[in-house]
Amino acid sequence: xxxxxxxxxxxxxxxxxxxxxxxxxxxxxxxxxxxxxxxxxxxxxxxxxxxxxxxxxxxxxxxxxxxxxxxxxxxxxxxxxxxxxxxxxxxxxxxxxxxxxxxxxxxxxxxxxxxxxxxxxxxxx
Numbered sequence: 001x002x003x004x005x006x007x008x009x010x011x012x013x014x015x016x017x018x019x020x021x022x023x024x025x026x027x028x029x030x031x032x033x034x035x036x037x038x039x040x041x042x043x044x045x046x047x048x049x050x051x052x053x054x055x056x057x058x059x060x061x062x063x064x065x066x067x068x069x070x071x072x073x074x075x076x077x078x079x080x081x082x083x084x085x086x087x088x089x090x091x092x093x094x095x096x097x098x099x100x101x102x103x104x105x106x107x108x109x110x111x112x113x114x115x116x117x118x119x120x121x122x123x124x125x
Contacts, residue, residue, distance in 0.1 A: 001033075001034075001037055001077055004030070004033055004077065005030070005074065005077045005078070008026055008027075008029075008030045008070075008073065009070070009074065011026050012026050012027070012066075012070050016066070016067075021064075021066050022064075022066030022067060022069070022070050023066070024066075024069070026070070027066065027069035027070050027072075027073050028069070030070070030073030030074075030076075030077065031069065031072060031073045031076060033077070034073055034075075034076030034077040035047055035076055037076070037077065038076055046079075046080070047076060050072065050075050050076060054068070054072045071087070074086065
């Protein structure tokens with residue numbers, strides 16, 4: 001499962017950095033593979049919890065759906081402990097980059113590609 005996850009987030013990071021979007025041909029297969037894996041290994045309770053959280057997050061404005069689907073795919077392919085560390089550290093790294101850019105250029109970023117941060121952290125975990 002780790003190999004599938006590493007390949008998916010690497011491709012997502014490259015496309016997110018180059019185009020500002022994470023395409024469905026990366027996220028949807030990751031979600032499907034992760035869902036099948038979760039049902040086979042844990043019976044699907046964790047998957048059901050993630051579906052509820054994903055549904056609630058879809059209502060927040062400003063969250064890119066490609067990023068959200070990638071996070072959901074990563075969540076399905078990992079366990080809750082790794083997911084929590086992943087979310088906290090990747091978002092802290094993004095805030096540090098945003099603040100660094102703001103103080104160096106005095107301009108606000110209109111958007112920040114999260115894919116590279118996700119990929120870096122997945123390789124570290």
